[in-house]
Amino acid sequence: MPHTTAAPLERLRSGDTVHGMWMMSSSADLARISSSLGYDYVCLDMQHGLARAEHIMPLSDAVRAGGDAMVVARVPDNRFTEIGMLADAGVDAIIVPLVSSAAEARAAAEALDYPPRGRRSWGPTNALMLGHDPAPERAGAPLLFVMIENTAGLSEVAEICRVDGVDGVYIGPSDLALSLGSLPGPEEPATTEAIATILATAQEAGVIPGIHCGTGEEAAARRAQGFRFITSSSDIGAARAAYAADLAEAAGG
Amino acid sequence: MPHTTAAPLERLRSGDTVHGMWMMSSSADLARISSSLGYDYVCLDMQHGLARAEHIMPLSDAVRAGGDAMVVARVPDNRFTEIGMLADAGVDAIIVPLVSSAAEARAAAEALDYPPRGRRSWGPTNALMLGHDPAPERAGAPLLFVMIENTAGLSEVAEICRVDGVDGVYIGPSDLALSLGSLPGPEEPATTEAIATILATAQEAGVIPGIHCGTGEEAAARRAQGFRFITSSSDIGAARAAYAADLAEAAGG
Amino acid sequence: MPHTTAAPLERLRSGDTVHGMWMMSSSADLARISSSLGYDYVCLDMQHGLARAEHIMPLSDAVRAGGDAMVVARVPDNRFTEIGMLADAGVDAIIVPLVSSAAEARAAAEALDYPPRGRRSWGPTNALMLGHDPAPERAGAPLLFVMIENTAGLSEVAEICRVDGVDGVYIGPSDLALSLGSLPGPEEPATTEAIATILATAQEAGVIPGIHCGTGEEAAARRAQGFRFITSSSDIGAARAAYAADLAEAAGG
Amino acid sequence: MPHTTAAPLERLRSGDTVHGMWMMSSSADLARISSSLGYDYVCLDMQHGLARAEHIMPLSDAVRAGGDAMVVARVPDNRFTEIGMLADAGVDAIIVPLVSSAAEARAAAEALDYPPRGRRSWGPTNALMLGHDPAPERAGAPLLFVMIENTAGLSEVAEICRVDGVDGVYIGPSDLALSLGSLPGPEEPATTEAIATILATAQEAGVIPGIHCGTGEEAAARRAQGFRFITSSSDIGAARAAYAADLAEAAGG
Amino acid sequence: MPHTTAAPLERLRSGDTVHGMWMMSSSADLARISSSLGYDYVCLDMQHGLARAEHIMPLSDAVRAGGDAMVVARVPDNRFTEIGMLADAGVDAIIVPLVSSAAEARAAAEALDYPPRGRRSWGPTNALMLGHDPAPERAGAPLLFVMIENTAGLSEVAEICRVDGVDGVYIGPSDLALSLGSLPGPEEPATTEAIATILATAQEAGVIPGIHCGTGEEAAARRAQGFRFITSSSDIGAARAAYAADLAEAAGG
Amino acid sequence: MPHTTAAPLERLRSGDTVHGMWMMSSSADLARISSSLGYDYVCLDMQHGLARAEHIMPLSDAVRAGGDAMVVARVPDNRFTEIGMLADAGVDAIIVPLVSSAAEARAAAEALDYPPRGRRSWGPTNALMLGHDPAPERAGAPLLFVMIENTAGLSEVAEICRVDGVDGVYIGPSDLALSLGSLPGPEEPATTEAIATILATAQEAGVIPGIHCGTGEEAAARRAQGFRFITSSSDIGAARAAYAADLAEAAGG
Ligand SMILES: [Mg+2]
Ligand SMILES: [Mg+2]
Ligand SMILES: [Mg+2]
Ligand SMILES: [Mg+2]
Ligand SMILES: [Mg+2]
Ligand SMILES: [Mg+2]
Known part of the structure; x- marks a missing residue:
């Protein structure tokens, strides 16, 4: 029986909250570890991270070999060809920035999505490799998250949430803060308000509200607010902090 | 729940026969495909194939992402360090040549095996990555197959089968034929007899009799003889034959 | 004397039919095997396949080391920079999708093509590496195939065939079927008719009619229709079918 | 103390001239060698060279491990996402073609540059990895060189040099020659005149005049003309010439 | 000026204590991060870790690009050729297991060491690449640490410490415990005593006492005991613990 | 028709002299360039160079794609398994050090060689991939060069040259000098004499005398002495010298 990511995906669809790890590095070892720990998804960041097109298959393999996490990928840009490439590669969800x-x-x-509903070109490589049925109807796979992270997106968030085929929104607080005139870091009121607006709008529209966090503590707070697709850590951020703490303890005094 | 290869391994232990694909290439795509097809094991050949030490983790990931096949590896040589490396990498079975x-x-x-039963050095990297319990008692994992493929091994096959920790024998008919004075290819009587001897000895000793074949037809015949761990194809051999047939049909006339 | 692909290219130019293998994987081993079998071209599919930009040189090397096949590449998209990159890398023909x-x-x-006929930017890396004369006039290398695979392209096929620098058309039957309102798979009449139109138009315009097939049998039929640049197999499709057949034969009865 | 490229960058800012090596290959060994020799910068050419996105980090590491050279990268195209990717990867300067x-x-x-001055999206991966302060104000890093290499750019060179955030211009003599109706190779008068115009315009605007050369001799002549950011060799061009000379001497007489 | 690791090495030679990170993964990103944090050394583990021969140069580059840490490598086995390979690659110290x-x-x-003092074969690749003087006298570089981690080594530790060319000993507590009849994990008295013996013997012989730890806390305790070359963390161990903590905090309550 | 290296090999067998490039790097680009220049062989140095086992196939492909050079490899050590691996990979000649x-x-x-003449294990991967006849008789392919580079080898050189299956000797002047008590660099009389002895012995025994040189000038002198398999350059040595000269000329005056 081929590996399935049904569990987290089903939980997400049934209204549960899922938690994810954000990969900035291209290390298959860290992807395997993250999935084995029980993260519901592992996101390969092709926009700001170091995962390039050629890493998608090995990192997907590592996630699936390690556990049941969904393979998510952030495409570098909202481009037809790159989005199709990720779908062909069999990722479970795609996050489109900006x-x-x-x-x-x-x-x-x-x-x-294939014609007539969409314009996707035929060539579902992963499905062909694994012998899956590559039905020309997309049937909701992979999930599509669109990032709301600038003032333009914010002002059209309700319309965006109603677009057919959009399964969720994903908030990038740092870009959103920059677009609102503040800086990444401690959240200013305008950003807090914008995040609340996006959350409420997504909930109302029945799409999944997602958000990017930097720590488990921040993630827990977002979960309490109602977010359901929540990134709590980045691989290199959490590793760096842990290594620094170990060195300080070892050498410190 | 981390991926498990329990099914084929349990079937093997319960007396069933398992079928495998032999990887000569280092293509993760072919490993993924093979596992997805329902092969019970995929063997990474580090002796004659193109899988090198650095391919073990990505190929293992691909096998596990594609399906439930056991990850088997043939070590290039009977060397303490290389065998330990494969065990640390978490393969499910090891085949030792010659x-x-x-x-x-x-x-x-x-x-x-760790002391006091063996001499393995501590460092079970894959178990540490995945959070598995790396118990210092080996508990039969990975399985160990030793290859009987020369006259010296043939003459000591009974003693070899009784060695504590040997789970099975794996026959290499080509090397065996060369050692017996004939050539790889159509089997000569001396080779036939040697194979029968090894099979009977393994069965008597209660270890798994395994053998290397080049086609599904040959594998079916070995299954009928009583072999229980049977390689039916090589990735590049079967692919080459298929490509040649397609070209002949396309261009042929 | 550096390796040359003259033979298949000359045959193609002299009116003969050539047969090709379609690489979806990024395995140099499969590329080498395909070329050694006598395929006239091996196409690296950067749109739907797993060949990424960094694989172009190693896969080209493998094709050329294995035999005399032309190196063909399908660019992921009709983009100026990516097309130039493939030309700089020294491929023998480029297929542009959609x-x-x-x-x-x-x-x-x-x-x-370089100015004044085109807009290509100077930097013929492969020619510089090999000491070839990188004449600023393109002189017909690499060949350019444009894919006709949607209704828009179909309606302008005659004009497309007359564009200076277009050496051939390449039909993608699956996308064409989707665009015509049917599905990939058994060909429906509208698709059959469209294919006939494109073939006749290309023949009339004197450009090479090419088409994508999935089996040698289908390729032979297209050859009989008059197509001259015919892909008969995909590396992973043909390998998967062969492995499945071997397993069925081994385990089956 | 983390590695710093301060020396060449400071010299460049203080009005000195810097010399660079142009990497067409993706060989970390050649990058390391070039930096160790005292080149002020090593440029990874992603437009015409073989450095792909995934090579940026290993080649940057090799440059920094080998010596104090600045890491420069030529982006394949003037695209928002690819430029941001290079900035995130921590290169010291970016060259934008055409x-x-x-x-x-x-x-x-x-x-x-981040908002409000620019549109860069937040995600300074290299700075986060190394613990550098990723201040949202760009503060002039990485340097930006724009290539003037066609007649359109030539006719707007003064306006281009006054664009806020442009630190220098970089002349591509081959594309410039093609655009002016001549060929790469010996410089024709129209190209000579265009180069002189660009140099003078840059000097007047107070931005760094840079140029691409093929030999040390040519570079010395450009230095005498007043250029301050000068590429004297390409890795594969200089290596090829040296190997040819060795072979001729060995086998020749 | 080429990168130098003088600082940690000088501190080590002047009697100071140095702290290190142990790389089990082959991730250049984690190597770069570790070096940037101020670890005095980063050890590439070729015995139990996933660093293979081909990773030595890219990981060394990453360590040196990230900061001033020494590049240390544990060779998989006490083999003449593999030790020479690491010396040729320019590592700063070598740890030999068992x-x-x-x-x-x-x-x-x-x-x-080269003849007449040793048997090393000539071919100092890294020095040749960087233009360093590859003096045939070894002059103490790279440093040599031998691991004392079994009862045989323990019983000859005084003689081992007096061997010319041995710069330090490195204790592997897990293998030592196994060899003494206990298990990896909480230290039993026999292991405590053996560690004290090795430490005292090394101090008396004037070679550097080193030891492998799993946490910063353990490392601080070893530092207090007098160890001077102390590994406080493994890359994957510390990352795994940090990711688990983040997930627990995010999802937990 | 698959690529053939017949030309240089035939010339070598007919008594001609061949010239080679020595690869220390693992750059396929440099391998391709070297072969395209007309070198008769390109040697992948697995002992002191950076070519690891996994580079053998891509570097062999690059040599064969670039031109007609023979693929030669120096094995890291005189080990049964590693020598067989190179033969399986299809190299044209093997050099065994020390x-x-x-x-x-x-x-x-x-x-x-296969039994009964030798002990090679069956698994000729490259031949199987390319459809070549992997005759169990070795028939002199690949060629075997043994390195004479220490006093022990020197004292048995006549017996070594008479060993069945030895096709040539290859002198490593640096190790030979070290073994004779002098240093790499300018040749001392004892080394000169030893080289003359080896040359004369090889000529008398009818095996090919080969030698390692560092420049084309040195190679020409060895050719004049009667050597017939002569390495004139190393990839990184010649590139480094050329880059240094370019920089000096550019920045120098
Ligand atoms: Mg963002
Ligand atoms: Mg065998
Ligand atoms: Mg299509
Ligand atoms: Mg240009
Ligand atoms: Mg140990
Ligand atoms: Mg030597």
Whole structure:
């Protein structure tokens, strides 16, 4: 029986909250570890992280060999070809950055769906490799998350949430803060308000509200607010902090 | 729940026959495909194939991401350090080539077991990565197959089968034929007789009789003889034959 | 004397039919095998396959080390920079997907030719490495195939075939079927008719008619229809079918 | 103390001239060698060279392990996402090819700067890995060079040099020659004149004049003309010439 | 000026204590991070870790690009050729596992020194690449640590410490415990006593006492005992613990 | 028709002299360039160079794609398994370092030949991939060169040259000098004399005399002395010298 990521995906669909690890490195070892720990998803960040196109298959393999985490990927840009490539590679969900309008959200959704509903080109490589049925109807796989992280996207968030094929929104607090005139780091009121607006709008529209956090503590707070797709750590951020603590304790005094 | 290869391993232990694919290439894509097809094991050949030490983790990941096949590896040589490396990497079974004596079989077994039963050095990397319990007692994992493929090994096969820690024998018919004075290819009587001897000895000793085949037809015949760990194809051999057939049909006339 | 692909290219130019293997994987071993078997071309699929930019040189080397096959690459998208990259890497032919108009075909052709005829930027890396004369006039190398695989392209196929620098058309039957409202798989009449139209138009315009097939049998039929650049297999498709057959034979009865 | 490239960068800022090696290959060994020799910068050419996105970190590491050279990268195209990726990866300077207008130069500059001055998206991976302060103000890092190498760019060179965030211009003589109607190779008068115009314009605007050369001799002549950021060799060009000379001497007489 | 690791090495030679990170993964990102944090050394574990021969150069580059840490490597086995390979690659120190006698220590030392003092074969690749003086006298570089981790080595530890060319001993507590009849984990009295013996013997002989620890707390305790070359963390162990804590905090309550 | 290295090999067999490039790096680009220049062989140095086992196939492909050079490899050590691996990979010649006796030479020869003449294990991967006839008789392929580079080998050179299966000797002047009590660099009389002895002995025994040189000038002198298999350059040595000269010329005056 081929490996399945059904468990986290089903929980997500049934209204549960899922927790994820954010991969900035391209280390298959860290991907395998993360999945084995019980993270519900591991996100390969092709925009700011070091995962390149050629790492998608080995990192997906490592996630699936390690455990049951969903393979998520953030595409570098809202481009038809790169989105299709990730779908062909068999990822379970795609996050599209910097979506500023419903038209842009629609373009992303069309890149994931075959005609007549979308424009995706035929070539489902992973499904062909594994002998899965690559039905021309997309049937909701992979999930599509669009990032709301600038003032343009914020002002059209309701329309974006209503775009057919959008399964969730994912908030990038740092870009959102920059777009609102503040800085990454401690959250200022305008950012807090924007995040609340996006959360409420997604909940109302029935799409999954997701958000990027930097620590487990921050993630727990977001969970309490109602977010359901929550990244609590980055691989290199958490590793760096742990190594620094060990060195300080070892050498410290 | 981390991926498990329990099914094929349990079937093997319960007396069933298992079928495997032999990887000569280092292609993770072919490993993933093979596992997804339902092969019970995929063997990474580090002796004659192109899998090198650095391919063990990505190929293991691909096998486990594709399906439930056991990850088997043939070590390039009966060396303490290389055998330990494969065990640390978490393979499910190890095949040691060219075992010529019970002493050599014992050396292989000791490389897989911690003191006091063996000499393995501590560092179970894969178990540490995945949070598995790396119990210092080996508890029969990975399985150890020793290859009987020369006249020396043939003459000590009974003693080899009785070595503590040897789980099975694996026959290499080509090397065996060369050692008996004939050539790889159609089997000569001396080779046939040697194979029958090894099979009977293994069955009597209660270890798993395994053998290397080149086609599904040959594998079916070995299964009928009583072999229980049977390689039916090599990735590049079967692919080459298929490509040649397609080209002949396309261009042929 | 450096390796040359003259033979298949010359045959193609003299009106003969050539047969190709389609690489979806990134395995140099499969590329080498394919070329050694006598395929006239091996196509590295960067759109739906797993060949990424960094694989172009090692896969090209493998094709050329294995035999005389032409190195063909399908670019992921009709982009100026990516087309130029493939030309700089020294591939023998480029296939551009999803060409919908003569203007798009012209853009592809201009990306392959230096000013004043085109817009290609100077930097012929492979020619510089090998000491070849990188004449600023393109002189027809690499060959350019444009894919006709949607209704827009179909309606402009005659104009597309007349674009200067277009050497051939390549039909993608699956995308064409989707665009015509049917599904990949058994060919429906609208698709059959469209394919016939494209073939006749290409023949009339004197450009090479090419088509994508999935089996040798299908390729033979296309050859009989008059196609001259015919892909008969995909590396992973043919391998998967062969492995499945071996397993069934081994375990089956 | 983390490795610093302060020396060449400071010299460049204080008005000195710096010399660079142009990497067409993706060999970390050649990058390490070049940096160890005292080159002030090593440029990874992602447009025409064989450095792909995944090579940026290993090649940057090799440059920094070998010596004090700045890591420069030529982005394949003037694209927002790819420019941001290089900035995130921590390169010291970015060269953007084929800049044809002040608007295009402005787009490149905006891709390097966070809001409100630019549009860069937050995710400074290398700074996060190394614990550097990733201040949201760009503060002039990485340096931005725009290539003037076609007649459109030439006619707007003064406006381009005044674009906020442009630190220098870099001339590509071969593309410039092609655009002016001649060929790469011996410089024709129109190209000579264009180069002189660009140099003078840059000097007047107070931005760094840079140029691509093929030999040390050519570089020395450009230095005498007033250029201050000068590439004297390409890794594969200089290696090829040296190997040819050795072979001729060995076998020749 | 080429990168130098003088600082930690000088501190080590002047009697100071140095702290290290143990790499089990092959991730250059984690190597770069570790060095940037101020670890005095980063050890590439080729015995139980996933660093293979081909990773030595990229991981060394990453360590040196990230900071001033010494590059240390544990060779998989006490083999002449593999030890020479690491010396040729320019590592700053080599750790040899499972040294059981003064004769074995002598063999390791001879593999690092050219005739007449040793047997090393000429080919100092890294020095040739960087233009360093590859003096035929070894002059103490790289440092040689021999591991005392079994009862045989323990019983000859005084003789081992007196072997010319041995710069330090490195204790592997897990293998030592296994050899003494106990298990990895909480230290039993026999192991405590053996560690004290080795420490005292090394101090008396004037060689550096080193030891492997799993946490910063354990490392601080070893420092207090007088160890001077102390590994406080493993990359994957510390990362795994940190990721688990984040997930527990995020999902937990 | 698969690629053939017949030309240089035939010339070598007919008594001609061949010239080679020595690869210390693992750069396929440099391998391709070297072969395209007309070198008769390109040697992948697995002992002191950076070519590891996994680079053998891509570097062999690059040599064969670039031109007609023979693929030669220096094995890291005189080990049965590693020699067989190179033969399986299809290299055209193997150089074994540090051969000290006729017994050692015999062991190397036996590792290359199948029973009954040798002990090689069956698994000719490259031949199987390419469809070549892997005849169980070795028939002189690959060629075997044994290195005479220490006093022990020197004293048995006549016996070594008479070992069945030894096709040539290859002198390593640096190790030979060290073994004779002098240093790499300018040749001292004892080394000169030893080289002359080896040359004369090889000529008398009818095996190919080969030698390692560092420059084309040195190679020409060795050619004049009668050597017939002569390495004139190393990839990184010649590149480094060329880059240094370019920088000096650019920055120098
Ligand atoms: Mg963002
Ligand atoms: Mg065998
Ligand atoms: Mg298509
Ligand atoms: Mg240019
Ligand atoms: Mg140990
Ligand atoms: Mg030598």
